[in-house]
Amino acid sequence: MNTQALIDIANALVADGKGLLAMDESSSTCRKRFVEQGIEDTEEMRRAYRELLITTPRLSDSVSGLILFDETIHQAKKDGTPFVEVIVKAGMIPGIKVDLGAKPLAGHPGETVTEGLDGLRARLQDYHRLGARFAKWRGVINIGDGIPSTASIAVNAHALARYAALCQDVGLVPIVEPEVLMDGAHSLARCSEVTEKVLHAVFAELNIQGVLLEGMLLKPNMVTSGADSAEQADVHAVAAATLDTLLRCVPAAVPGIAFLSGGQSPALASAHLNDMHQGRVLPWALTFSYGRALQQPALNAWNGEAANVAAAQKELEQRAALNRAAVQGRYTAGMEPK
Template identity: 45%
Template sequence: MARMGGRCQCKEKSTDAFVRYKNLEPALCLELKKIVEAMKSPGKGILAVDESPATLDKKFQEMDITSTESIRRDYRQMLLSTDKTRLNKCISSVILHHETVYQKTSDDVEFIEFVRQKNLIPGVKVDKGLVNLFGTDNETTTQGLDELQERCIQYKKDGCHFTKWRCTFSISDSQPSYLAMLTNANVLARYASISQSARLVPIIEPEILNQGEHGINRSRQVHEEMLSILFRTLNEHRVYLEGIILKPSMVLAGLDHARYCKPQIIAESTVSALQRTVPAAVPMIAFLSGGQTDEETTLNLNAINQYEAVKPWTLTFCFGRALQVCCIEFFELT
């Protein structure tokens, strides 16, 4: 503190938002913010076509289609060949699987370039799937942190601008355990910081499954506890919050009680849980569909956006199945 001219003046500390992110350069933070701004264009959401080959194999087997790399390529190419004007009206960006990133279309165009030609921002799923979490009752964590930085650097060079990582939680009287929530929060935070260091915006997906007999109040309690732990951990890892996208579940009752929950109740529970846990610095929340039908996800997302409350984030969607049902049925007929 210095005294000048009879007045007490304090040395001003910088209020620059970048000060606390000593692991990130200001230019990098600005780049992350610009990517998020482009992804959260008004009225648009994110299309997730990042299913693993094994997941698509199961879908195709149900339709008596032999799954091959070229068949998976053709399906995703068809999905993204929607009329450009209509596609751009609703979709800002696309999450791809590693396989798709390095494929070419039937016209010999690199898939990343094909996505860019549609005026869409390409991204990639970087986690390597769920594994059992020892010390818990069949709870899971997600693998893939080994060599993640090297992979992210390469994805950025190859044209991707964001990444996605998913952890899951089940609800019961005793789950999710504190160990599962804390472990997965640290995994998500490590992933996010690594992704940002490679100039890629991390989509953080802590999916709370709606399988079970729990009511919506129990679901909201779990969402609030899990998100509180997650954001405390993200701050401890110095993750730049203005440069992330949160991809949570809507607050839903278990499947046995879902029919009793109207969209307005889901909206109130979801928004209140977010208000209590998600900082206003987070620019965008893109909900996953979480096993709901395309109609249910549309009605519930609309109710969330119509719900009158303070909502400092852009609220939109990051759907996979809810946007693909009609397309996969059409693909079966072709």
């Protein structure tokens, strides 16, 4: 393990107010989004869409790294140039999603555990050879009646820590993603309580597994009201609750925290991030690692038509720039496109 290389990459991913574009949707998730738009789902259409994202002009002004899916990291532009080569040439860092998805947790109805540890070392080595320099693994925690259980939190925290240790062993910076889902009618306070329990468990396991905190990033949920809650916390309350929770749980040695959007609208994800950058002194960089909240405007504009590529890229460039402005604490709703 090259400790300094891991530290350098982790810091580069959260430098200068830039964030990550999460374009690591599985083929099935991509298919679902295409169907919603009435776009034909074929490997070539998925490749064309990913080329659109990766080749967006000036994307590197706001984005430091891109999280790819297994299919994507093996793909290339129409002219044959590998996507990884395009990303590096544009001044960004390629990353890769390596978990195999959340599966039902035996004995615990309504809860899941993320699989993919078997054979992971060999897969990580292959991805490193292909040019990936960081990886991502997502653990999923549900809030509901009597859940999450201690077992669910423990097993997902352990898997995240095992994954992170393996990543660092082969030279990849691990992005550790324990996501407490927005699904449900829970309150802001309940989300804060669960998120705190999850983060404490995750960092305890990372310590047990000997993970270098300076060479990793955290990708957590924001602390929000449940999507079905009758009382939705306002932007300031979400930002304050999120920061309070993170400050209680995340060691200062971690160089950066890159939030997932978790189903928030693009504008709301930007507003929450912006409000967290209004004068509070924080021990780590705080940025974005958004998927749908970055991509959706571009997908809407493209709609599967080659003639719409430039318009779609403009949407992505603009959305990324708005999130960088949020990281710098200067985003306003008036900056949103009409």
